[in-house]
Amino acid sequence: xxxxxxxxxxxxxxAADVGKRVSVRRLSDPGVxxxxxxxxxxxxxxxxxxxxxxxxxxGETVHIPESSLVAGKVVPxxxxxxxxxxxxxxxxxxxxxxxxxxVESERLGEWELRAASGFTRRANSALPLGDPGMPLPAAxxxxxxxxxxxxxxxxxxxxxxxxxTQELLCAELERLGWxxxxxxxxxxxxxxxxxxxxxxxGVVLSREADEAWLGRYQRKGVSEVALxxxxxxxxxxxxxxxxxxxxPPAAIGRCxxxxxxxxxxxxxxxxxxxxxxxxxxxxxxxxxxxLDEGASAAWLQVETENAxxxxxxxxxxxxxxxxxxxxxxxxxxxxxxxxx
Numbered sequence: 001x002x003x004x005x006x007x008x009x010x011x012x013x014x015a016a017d018v019g020k021r022v023s024v025r026r027l028s029d030p031g032v033x034x035x036x037x038x039x040x041x042x043x044x045x046x047x048x049x050x051x052x053x054x055x056x057x058x059g060e061t062v063h064i065p066e067s068s069l070v071a072g073k074v075v076p077x078x079x080x081x082x083x084x085x086x087x088x089x090x091x092x093x094x095x096x097x098x099x100x101x102x103v104e105s106e107r108l109g110e111w112e113l114r115a116a117s118g119f120t121r122r123a124n125s126a127l128p129l130g131d132p133g134m135p136l137p138a139a140x141x142x143x144x145x146x147x148x149x150x151x152x153x154x155x156x157x158x159x160x161x162x163x164x165t166q167e168l169l170c171a172e173l174e175r176l177g178w179x180x181x182x183x184x185x186x187x188x189x190x191x192x193x194x195x196x197x198x199x200x201x202g203v204v205l206s207r208e209a210d211e212a213w214l215g216r217y218q219r220k221g222v223s224e225v226a227l228x229x230x231x232x233x234x235x236x237x238x239x240x241x242x243x244x245x246x247x248p249p250a251a252i253g254r255c256x257x258x259x260x261x262x263x264x265x266x267x268x269x270x271x272x273x274x275x276x277x278x279x280x281x282x283x284x285x286x287x288x289x290x291l292d293e294g295a296s297a298a299w300l301q302v303e304t305e306n307a308x309x310x311x312x313x314x315x316x317x318x319x320x321x322x323x324x325x326x327x328x329x330x331x332x333x334x335x336x337x338x339x340x
Contacts, residue, residue: 191297218268
């Protein structure tokens with residue numbers, strides 16, 4: 001916090017600082033036990049009608065009455081990661097979308113509209129990497145029409161917590177009634193240490209997701225559309241560890257190699273066989289193949305609530321780079337009686 005020459009805390013931010021990363025201290029809500037002050041760090045998304053809206057790294061939006069401010073200042077962007085590969089948000093966003101392609105896409109300025117018959121939000125959401133070429137309300141109307149024409153709910157995928165992410169867009173979506181349904185994180189790390197974690201005994205690699213692999217995959221009843229999404233990407237590999245005779249595989253995984261990046265997904269283990277190192281064996285085998293193809297860095301996506309996976313990946317040297325979120329279109333009353 002900023003302290004004046006007289007030893008007093010000072011508010012050194014104004015509405016002109018919207019879009020900047022700030023740190024503020026405010027009086028805690030009356031009647032709430034605990035500390036007298038609450039500190040918040042994030043991007044100042046707006047300052048209207050006496051209320052500050054700050055978007056934290058996690059994507060959480062905090063509303064703060066200016067009358068409760070005790071101190072505030074603009075702070076530099078979060079320090080660069082000290083381990084693992086250097087990467088921008090934009091680079092990772094492009095790599096991730098190439099690894100999980102929709103069956104249909106269309107450009108809206110610098111946004112990409114993606115659809116795959118509803119198979120996963122990632123393949124059925126608008127990816128806003130730049131200017132849509134029109135004011136935001138008009139762009140969101142176009143997004144809703146495009147997905148409505150396909151019988152799908154409209155989603156916009158955003159990110160927070162790194163340089164170049166979309167805290168301001170998140171705040172504007174919430175102001176317009178869009179609802180954040182799902183949040184997860186993109187983690188990155190060096191690839192070679194993953195390859196060295198385990199031997200590849202018993203791990204079979206294939207270019208296609210066969211019936212055995214699909215038997216372990218968590219999404220049941222996989223359609224032709226889903227198979228196209230699973231098989232999409234510059235260089236796709238599927239890993240399988242056989243299970244007992246007549247049973248689904250003990251473990252599976254998927255990896256997409258794209259230049260220097262190897263992206264891991266669908267790493268799943270028979271619940272009865274967890275904590276036996278099977279996930280590590282699968283990822284190590286895939287990592288060695290990716291190294292053979294020239295990759296040196298790795299990424300994966302993990303849900304914020306999945307403590308087991310987060311512990312596993314942290315032990316492999318991965319760390320969070322940014323959070324990403326899916327915002328669903330607001331519900332609108334049907335005044336025609338015809339439905340959507």
